[in-house]
Amino acid sequence: MTENESTLLQEHITRHHLKITNEREMVLRAFMEAERHVTAEELHDGMKRKGLAIGLATVYRTLNLFCQCGLAERRQFGDHHTRYELTYNVTHHDHLICTQCHQIIEFENLDIERLQEEVARRHQFTIYHHKLELYGLCVACNQKNAREKPDEPMGG
Amino acid sequence: MTENESTLLQEHITRHHLKITNEREMVLRAFMEAERHVTAEELHDGMKRKGLAIGLATVYRTLNLFCQCGLAERRQFGDHHTRYELTYNVTHHDHLICTQCHQIIEFENLDIERLQEEVARRHQFTIYHHKLELYGLCVACNQKNAREKPDEPMGG
DNA sequence: ATGACTGCAAACCTTTTGCATAGCG
C-alpha cells in the first residue's frame, strides 16, 4: 500500500511534464517516515542527519509539489512555521495541540462536522474545508505543572 | 459603553508603569472603527489616509500592547498576515471565511463547544482556547459563479 | 539536445529591534 503515494506523485509528474529525480524520491521517503506535521527545516535536518545531501530550497520546492498533487497539505499552528502533513489516503481529522510540549493529537468527530454543516447551511455558505484546533495542555504537561508548582493554582 | 476599551487600556498602562500617548489613543480609536480582523498594515494605511502621522512599527507595537492587556487577539487565516481582532467584551465566536471575496462571517455554536470539551476530556486534555474556521464560498460568490460559468458544475 | 531540477546565495515579506530623539509622569 506504500506504493500509492509514489504512484500519485508519478502520475502528477508525468501529466505535467515534470521529472522524477533522486531528490524527489528522497524527500518523499523521508516525508512518509517523518513525524506528521513536519516543517521543511525539520525534514531537511532529518535528511542531513541520515547523510542525505540535499538543499533546503529543494525540500521546500518538493513539499510544495506534494501539495499541488494532493499528497500533502500545509498547516499553520500557532508559531510562524508552515507544517506539511501527508493527507493522501488519510481520513479527515482535527487537532489537539499542547501549547507546552507541542505534542499534536489527531481526532475526528462526526457530530462536530454535522454541526458545522448546519452552521454553514444557516448562513447559506458552502464549506470546502475547515480547520478545528484545540489548544491547551496534554495530560503529561498538566500533571508535570501540578507537581512543579503545586501552590500556584491560578498563576500570578 | 465605548469607554470600556479605553479604561481597560489605561488600567493596564498604569499597572505596568507605561504611558498614555497620542499615538496609542490614535491607534485605539482607529482599531475600534476599523473592520474587525485588520492587519497592522491595513490599519496603518487607513490612519495615514486620514492624515494621521504614525510609523508602522508603532502600530505593530501598539497592537501587541492591546493583545497583552486582553483588548485584542491575533488571528492567522490562510495568508501569511497576522490579523488583530477586538475581543474585549465580545463573546467568543468562530469564523466562516469566503475564499473568494474574503468576507468573514462570525458565528457561535454552544453545541460544538460542548462536543469539543468532550473530545478534550476523552484525551485528558485541558483546552485553553480553540480555533474553528470554515472555509468555502458565501452565498453571493456561489451565485455569482453559477451565473458566470453555468456549464462547469464540477470544474476540470 | 531540450528543458526541468538542484544548490547556493540573494531577494522577499512581514514583523521586530536598536538607536537617537521626543515626551509622559
Next chain:
DNA sequence: CGCTATGCAAAAGGTTTGCAGTCAT
C-alpha cells in the same frame, strides 16, 4: 529628571527566486 515611546532604518526569520550548472527523458 528618569524612563518609556516614537520613527527610522536595519535586522530577523521563514520561504521563495534567479542563476549557472546538472540531469532526466
